[in-house]
Amino acid sequence: MTTQQPAEVQPAADERIELERAVVKHWKAPISYAVLTAVSFILMVLLARDGLARLRLASGGDFFQIPDALLPVRATGVVVVVLLALLTAFSFWAAATVRKVGAWLPVVFGIVFVVGFLVWAGAGAMIPIPGLLFATVGLSVPLIFGAMGGVISERAGVVNIAIEAQLLGGAFTGAVVASATGSTIVGVFAAMVASVLVSMVLAVFAIRYFVEQIIVGVVLNVLIAGLTNFFYSSVLTDNPALNSPDRLPRLNIPLLENIPLIGPALFNQTAIVYAMYLIVPLIAWGLFKTTWGLRLRAIGEHPLAADTVGINVPRLRFWNVSLAGAVAGLGGAYFTLDSNGAFTREMTAGLGYIALAAVIFGQWHPIKATAAALLFGFASALQQTLGAIGSPVPSEFMLMLPYVITILAVAGFIGQSRPPAASGKPYRKQ
Amino acid sequence: MNDTPRDADDPIEPVERDRPGGSPDSGEQPTVVHAPQATAVTPVATAPGATDDRTVEDDDPWGSAFRRIMGGNLVMALLAIFASLVVGGILIAATDERVQAASGYFFARPGDMLGAIWDAVFGAYSALFQGSILNFSRPEAGFATMIKPLTDTLNFATPLIAAGLGVAIAFRVGLFNIGGRGQMLWAAAAAGWVGFSFQLPPVLHVLVAIAVGIVAGAIWGAVAGALKAFTGAHEVIVTIMLNFVALWFITWMLRTPGLLQNPASNNPISPPMPDSATLPSIFGPPFILHWGFVLSVAAVIFCSWLINRSSLGFQFRAVGYNKSAALNAGMDVKRLTVLAMAFAGGFMGLAGAQQVTGAVTTGFTSGIDAGIGFDGITVALLGGSTPWGTFFAGLLFGAFKAGGFRMQAAEGVPIDIILVVQSFIVLFIAAPPLVRAMFGLPQPGKKSRRQRRDEAALKAMTQQKGAQS
Numbered sequence: 075m076t077t078q079q080p081a082e083v084q085p086a087a088d089e090r091i092e093l094e095r096a097v098v099k100h101w102k103a104p105i106s107y108a109v110l111t112a113v114s115f116i117l118m119v120l121l122a123r124d125g126l127a128r129l130r131l132a133s134g135g136d137f138f139q140i141p142d143a144l145l146p147v148r149a150t151g152v153v154v155v156v157l158l159a160l161l162t163a164f165s166f167w168a169a170a171t172v173r174k175v176g177a178w179l180p181v182v183f184g185i186v187f188v189v190g191f192l193v194w195a196g197a198g199a200m201i202p203i204p205g206l207l208f209a210t211v212g213l214s215v216p217l218i219f220g221a222m223g224g225v226i227s228e229r230a231g232v233v234n235i236a237i238e239a240q241l242l243g244g245a246f247t248g249a250v251v252a253s254a255t256g257s258t259i260v261g262v263f264a265a266m267v268a269s270v271l272v273s274m275v276l277a278v279f280a281i282r283y284f285v286e287q288i289i290v291g292v293v294l295n296v297l298i299a300g301l302t303n304f305f306y307s308s309v310l311t312d313n314p315a316l317n318s319p320d321r322l323p324r325l326n327i328p329l330l331e332n333i334p335l336i337g338p339a340l341f342n343q344t345a346i347v348y349a350m351y352l353i354v355p356l357i358a359w360g361l362f363k364t365t366w367g368l369r370l371r372a373i374g375e376h377p378l379a380a381d382t383v384g385i386n387v388p389r390l391r392f393w394n395v396s397l398a399g400a401v402a403g404l405g406g407a408y409f410t411l412d413s414n415g416a417f418t419r420e421m422t423a424g425l426g427y428i429a430l431a432a433v434i435f436g437q438w439h440p441i442k443a444t445a446a447a448l449l450f451g452f453a454s455a456l457q458q459t460l461g462a463i464g465s466p467v468p469s470e471f472m473l474m475l476p477y478v479i480t481i482l483a484v485a486g487f488i489g490q491s492r493p494p495a496a497s498g499k500p501y502r503k504q
Numbered sequence: 505m506n507d508t509p510r511d512a513d514d515p516i517e518p519v520e521r522d523r524p525g526g527s528p529d530s531g532e533q534p535t536v537v538h539a540p541q542a543t544a545v546t547p548v549a550t551a552p553g554a555t556d557d558r559t560v561e562d563d564d565p566w567g568s569a570f571r572r573i574m575g576g577n578l579v580m581a582l583l584a585i586f587a588s589l590v591v592g593g594i595l596i597a598a599t600d601e602r603v604q605a606a607s608g609y610f611f612a613r614p615g616d617m618l619g620a621i622w623d624a625v626f627g628a629y630s631a632l633f634q635g636s637i638l639n640f641s642r643p644e645a646g647f648a649t650m651i652k653p654l655t656d657t658l659n660f661a662t663p664l665i666a667a668g669l670g671v672a673i674a675f676r677v678g679l680f681n682i683g684g685r686g687q688m689l690w691a692a693a694a695a696g697w698v699g700f701s702f703q704l705p706p707v708l709h710v711l712v713a714i715a716v717g718i719v720a721g722a723i724w725g726a727v728a729g730a731l732k733a734f735t736g737a738h739e740v741i742v743t744i745m746l747n748f749v750a751l752w753f754i755t756w757m758l759r760t761p762g763l764l765q766n767p768a769s770n771n772p773i774s775p776p777m778p779d780s781a782t783l784p785s786i787f788g789p790p791f792i793l794h795w796g797f798v799l800s801v802a803a804v805i806f807c808s809w810l811i812n813r814s815s816l817g818f819q820f821r822a823v824g825y826n827k828s829a830a831l832n833a834g835m836d837v838k839r840l841t842v843l844a845m846a847f848a849g850g851f852m853g854l855a856g857a858q859q860v861t862g863a864v865t866t867g868f869t870s871g872i873d874a875g876i877g878f879d880g881i882t883v884a885l886l887g888g889s890t891p892w893g894t895f896f897a898g899l900l901f902g903a904f905k906a907g908g909f910r911m912q913a914a915e916g917v918p919i920d921i922i923l924v925v926q927s928f929i930v931l932f933i934a935a936p937p938l939v940r941a942m943f944g945l946p947q948p949g950k951k952s953r954r955q956r957r958d959e960a961a962l963k964a965m966t967q968q969k970g971a972q973s
Contacts, residue, residue, distance in 0.1 A: 235740070235744075275931075279931065279934070279935055283934070283935035283937055283938055285931075285934040285935050286934070288680055288682075288740050289881075289885065289930070289934055290931070290934070292682060292878070292881055293881075293882070293927050293930045293931055293934075294927075296878055296882070296923055296926070296927045297923070297924060297927035297928070297931070299920075299923065300920045300921070300922075300923025300924040300926075300927060301595075301920075301924055303918065303920035303923070304595065304599075304918050304920040304921050304923075304924060305599065307918035307920060308599040308916075308917070308918050309599055312601075424748060427744055427745075427748065430741075430744070431741075431745065434741060468756050468760075470752040470753065470755050470756035471752070471756070473748075473752045474748065474749050474752040474753065477745040477746075477748040477749050478745075478749060480741065480745050481731065481737070481741075481742055481745045481746065481749070484731075484735075484737035484738060484741050484742060485731050485735040485737045485742075486735050486736070486737070
């Protein structure tokens with residue numbers, strides 16, 4: 075999809091030397107927008123549904139009540155498709171004239187598309203937006219923690235396929251330790267320790283024994299699934315007392331929780347979620363503004379250069395992969411100490427792989443990866459909500475969405491996907 | 505979308521370069537990769553002297569992993585299996601109730617606890633053996649009962665071998681096929697659909713069903729291959745994501761009447777397979793071993809011929825050893841990548857088709873793959889990515905599975921322990937230095953402590969002399 079048009083080089087005699095300038099035009103993004111617009115056109119105009127869609131925007135304790143939005147489905151569909159077409163046209167124009175488009179275009183495009191889709195799917199029914207957002211945050215938390223673990227690890231040059239294992243190990247250990255000690259806080263720390271141990275196995279095999287990191291990751295996923303299942307069957311089923319942790323209390327933040335629309339979703343959560351609000355910006359700041367972050371990125375991009383200036387690459391990689399495990403462990407604790415309240419077999423159910431998808435779709439950047447995780451969380455929250463009101467789209471297709479988006483992302487159709495240069499390559503000192 | 509030179513269509517370098525995970529040829533310079541089986545390709549020396557070997561490994565994480573896995577001799581494999589069984593034994597003992605009870609008064613009567621440990625571990629592994637090789641607990645029941653576990657082992661090994669080939673052949677081309685689950689699911693769906701919607705003569709029917717399944721798996725594999733070849737997307741990520749796409753798609757088809765759902769059921773399950781579309785038992789009841797095993801053996805022979813004797817296999821190996829060299833030799837690397845993934849998907853497809861036509865003929869669900877796609881990875885790694893190595897590794901893991909069920913039934917040890925043991929085997933196989941360290945074996949290429957001491961002394965002496973003069 076990329077066309078190269080090298081500017082003509084004059085076979086100049088002796089006047090001026092024209093430097094060759096390569097102009098690369100990217101058509102993948104506009105084509106993706108065009109495809110999405112076409113899909114919207116088919117859904118919202120050709121297959122338009124009649125009636126009104128009611129979007130409930132208010133919830134109980136808001137400062138002020140926003141009235142429900144009553145939108146005519148057919149007209150909204152037309153408006154949305156026109157807007158999408160305009161954005162697509164702009165994108166084509168920008169690509170043709172080799173203009174850089176900011177991040178606003180995909181964001182605006184996405185919001186318009188989602189609104190249109192919500193209205194189309196909610197024809198003749200009521201969609202509670204605050205509930206949808208609450209579910210989004212809830213479903214995103216483990217994804218975000220897992221994605222942060224992935225970002226740190228991969229930025230340090232170790233591919234982290236084992237996010238699933240870290241989440242599962244954390245969930246199991248958190249449940250057992252919290253039940254045994256009766257303290258959820260101890261449980262959370264135990265979950266982090268368990269995930270760190272999983273990470274350390276990954277790190278030892280990848281860094282010390284130079285085993286292919288993807289192999290270690292895949293095997294760790296199988297190993298931890300096997301181990302937790304084994305202990306679940308052999309120990310937990312006979313001792314239910316070991317699998318009944320207290321759940322973390324829900325802490326309301328006064329005033330903030332009364333903000334309409336987003337208040338209840340963001341500020342009526344447990345300590346783990348509030349920790350997430352702190353950790354994500356902290357990682358983003360640390361990665362790009364501190365010595366730690368500079369070194370971390372250096373060993374992931376060019377370990378030889380980092381080594382040359384005296385950084386101990388294997389050691390730094392080891393500790394950063396361990397740190398990644400600690401962060402992912404919080405996500406694991408969330409499963410058993412917040413959302414579910416008990417451990418069940420393979421309860422992470424492939425969420426570790428969605429977190430990996432968020433890392434890739436988020437371009438190995440903490441904030442973007444968080445946004446990607448929120449998007450994937452939103453998709454599955456939407457699938458649940460639509461399932462409740464009778465969805466016109468089979469729920470399986472909604473569940474498929476994160477994976478399809480990731481395939482498009484790594485294929486270069488959405489955004490750009492370039493991992494840290496040395497990610498996956500073991501570093502051997504010469 | 506920035507204008508980066510790394511993007512798409514540059515003929516050689518960029519497509520290979522910007523992917524997570526790395527691959528045999530993602531190094532900066534054209535690399536010399538020693539052939540996994542050492543002799544076929546004569547390495548062209550680049551760097552002189554002793555550093556040669558190391559630079560090659562530096563540039564080439566995959567190649568070194570392959571070499572390590574394949575170079576690992578039988579002894580390493582046996583030690584890894586032994587060590588993993590020890591780990592499994594520790595877990596079995598630790599979770600055994602009698603052991604736990606006896607541990608309370610260990611210092612008063614240590615014999616109790618040791619005896620309990622012996623009982624637990626020996627009982628479990630004895631059940632594992634009797635469930636997988638030879639049932640000698642009831643010799644009066646006749647030869648058939650005695651030998652049945654062995655045929656069960658072959659039965660469980662059947663899809664594992666096929667799936668192992670699906671991973672192994674991709675490995676040989678430098679690709680990592682984690683997409684076994686999706687490929688098997690599509691194959692199962694396609695073979696099942698042919699099975700229950702058409703009326704064909706008995707032998708032909710099952711063969712057609714399996715062939716369609718293989719094609720379906722091959723197509724799903726080729727999708728991943730094409731995405732890698734033409735967009736540079738990393739096949740690990742793509743195959744993982746395609747697994748879930750396939751899972752949800754098949755789930756949807758299974759619960760949608762008129763597609764794959766059994767009209768007589770409300771559950772997401774397909775109609776049962778007619779007799780004409782099932783693989784019959786080779787020896788008749790009570791043996792469940794079906795003709796799929798013969799197909800798996802045929803697949804091993806075919807794969808062996810394909811890799812070692814055919815022109816296509818030569819090109820596959822060439823790409824696996826060194827993609828740039830293959831490209832320079834005029835091979836169409838993109839086409840070979842797609843083809844390799846298609847073959848990988850085809851072998852996975854055989855496994856999926858065997859599942860619906862042989863193992864589960866009463867209608868399948870979206871869990872028909874039963875984790876075999878992932879097991880295939882461990883099988884291929886243990887088998888050193890060679891067809892016959894994969895065959896024997898498949899037999900071993902088939903034995904674990906067959907024995908695991910008996911172990912669970914007879915000794916109450918959850919079958920999940922098998923997964924744990926398998927994972928440890930692969931981890932140990934992949935890291936021979938660790939196994940050598942565990943068993944106190946000398947590390948090759950590493951000098952003994954005495955040698956190092958002597959050398960240090962010599963060095964110190966020469967330095968001293970240098971300082972004096």
